[in-house]
Structure formats: C-alpha cells, structure tokens
Amino acid sequence: MSNIISLGRIARPGEDIFPTTGPHLDVRVKPLYGEQKGQYIDPTTRPNLLQNILVGPNQTPLYQQQEGGFKSNYRITSGFGKRKAPTKGASTIHRGSDFGIGPEILGYRGTGTFTQRKGYGELLTQDEQGNPYMMQFFHTVGGDPQPQKTSSVKPKDATAPAAGKPTSTPQRKEKANKLLSSLLREQIVGNTLEEALNPASFMPDYGAVNQPFADVSAARNKFIMGLLD
DSSP: OOOEEEEEEEOOTTTOOSOOSSSOEEEEEEESSSTTTTOOBOGGGOHHHHTTEEETTTTEESEEEETTEEEESSOEEEOSEEOOOSSTTOOSEESSEEEOOOSOEEEEESOOEEEEETTEEEEEEEOTTOOEEEEEEESEEOOOOOOOOOOOOOOOOTTSOOTTSOOOHHHHHHHHHHHHHHHHHHHHHTTOHHHHTOGGGGSTTHHHHOHHHHHHHHHHHHHHHHHHO
16 A cells, blocks of 8 residues: 655645745646756646545545546646746746646655645655656645544542442442341341340350250351451
C-alpha cells in the first residue's frame, strides 16, 4: 500500500498571504538533476508526478490517465509561463500551473519529505525512475487539527459498588449482623432462649462434659465467623 503524505490544505478566503482571486492550488515543479536542474518547468509535462497529488477526502488524483493519456480532473485557470496578472500584485511570469480547487485537503501518494512554509509547502520526492524533484504547492496552509474524541461513557458513581465485585468489609459485616439478629430472633421464637442465654455455654470446660452441645455450638460459631470474614 502506497504511503500518503499530508500536504495541508488549500487556503480559505482571508488565509492566503499571496495575491489571489480566490481559493486555488498553484503547483510548481523543479527538477534536481540533468540540464534543467534547479529550474522551474511546466508541471503538466510531468503528469506522472501530478497524478500522485490527491485532492479532498475522496483523494481524487489531480491528474489521471484517461483514453491513453493524462488529463486533469480540475480546470487549469492559469498555465505556466507568461501571462497577464490576474490580480494586483500577482506575477506576469507564472512559474507553475493554477488549478481551480476550493479549500480542500491535499495529499501525495509516494515517498518524500514535506515541509510546510508560510503560504506554501515544499515536497522533495522522486519519479518512478528515481530522479529527484522539488514540488511546491502555493496558496496552501497547514492541515486542520484533528477533532478531539470525547468519551460517551459516564463517570462511575464513587459511592456505588462496582458491578460483579464483592461489597466492602463494613458492608459484609453489616449484612452479617442483620442475619445474626434474625437467627437469634428465630431462636427465641423457637423456644431456644434457654440455650442461647445459658451461661454454661461460655465456660471453657463445658464442651468437654457436654459434647453434643459443643458440636452444635462450634458449628454455629463457625457459620457466624464465616459471615464476618
């Protein structure tokens, strides 16, 4: 899968620092090799580079191969070379090609190093044969910041126990105390008050002389202690 390099976006009205008649993209190409090294050339003579420029969220190629040749997907509003200045302060020697595009985001399919400068960006890249080029994109600014994602999850109530987790120790003890009170009430109703209040049950040697009662008492104590753990 090809790498996509972000080129920022085309400047909106009021953002462009250069003279302009409205939002558009000015593409300039300069070979860094051969006889034309360091000179601006007509960008449309390098459609293999222009086809890598992607426009908008759908990544529409600036140039596209159609019917055996390359054609621009956007209207060229001002070509390379001599021209009449389209607005006050604009150049009469155009070093690039203007494309009538609104303030869309831009990308480049390929490899290279991109630097956003004031009012334009520069991309150092190479063609399919490995020949180096510098491409410039005038009337652009840095990309819009990505919106921050906000969480739709509500904060947990700090006072409520988490679902699926055991309750805290004080809560367990409170429940055990309620259960113990209920058991004692059942003993009273069931005419076992005498056993529950028998002082002999607290004597150390009582279990030794009354083993059945000791077994019942030990089982009850073990059950109650388990509730308090």
